[in-house]
Amino acid sequence: MTTLRAFTCDDLFRFNNIVSLLNPVPQYGIPFYLQYLAHWPEYFVVAEAPGGELMGYSEGAAALMLCVFAVMGKAEGSVAREEWHGHVTALSVAPEFRRLGLAAKLMELLEEISEKKGGFFVDLFVRVSNQVAVNMYKQLGYSVYRTVLEYYSASNGEPDEDAYDMRKALSRDTEKKSIIPLPHPVRPEDIE
Secondary structure, eight states: OOEEEEOOGGGGGSOTTOEESSOSSOOOOHHHHHHHHHHOGGGOEEEEOTTSOBBOOOOBSSOOOOBSEEEEEEEESOTTTTOOEEEEEEEEEOGGGTTSSHHHHHHHHHHHHHHHTTOSEEEEEEETTOHHHHHHHHHTTOEEEEEEEEEEOOSTTOOOEEEEEEEEEOTTOTTOGGGOOOSSOBOGGGOO
């Protein structure tokens, strides 16, 4: 049975087996995770497998951290401009625990937290090439809001990669204005 519990600093040293759905190569250091834990602890939840191993993690603007799987996030944006939202920074599930509905459960928890915080929508960025993740998010009700050109920096001389900014409207956005797709791509510096 999977156990949900509050994330602790010790968990930072326990998720080596987890590969991110959003970013295949871990790119965040311990200070980054500690910043999220300090600022958005209610969004940092861990799911542990029966044996105590971490099953995954995720980071976002409304964050949860699960050991079997996890999501990390935060709340950000402007209420006045109807842009207050939850943001998924990362969502990961350990390979041995994939295809069990864990990512969907994490996303559902993040969405519930974002609803309680009065968000208009939840958003996330995903590599255009990561069709497994893109399709999963579409099945969860997310749609492509815009393409962000060269959002992900490449290494080893490869070209930078574009991202999709995917969104799902929450109940506060009664007219679903937050998910009307932009007609043209944007650059990273154009994102608030």
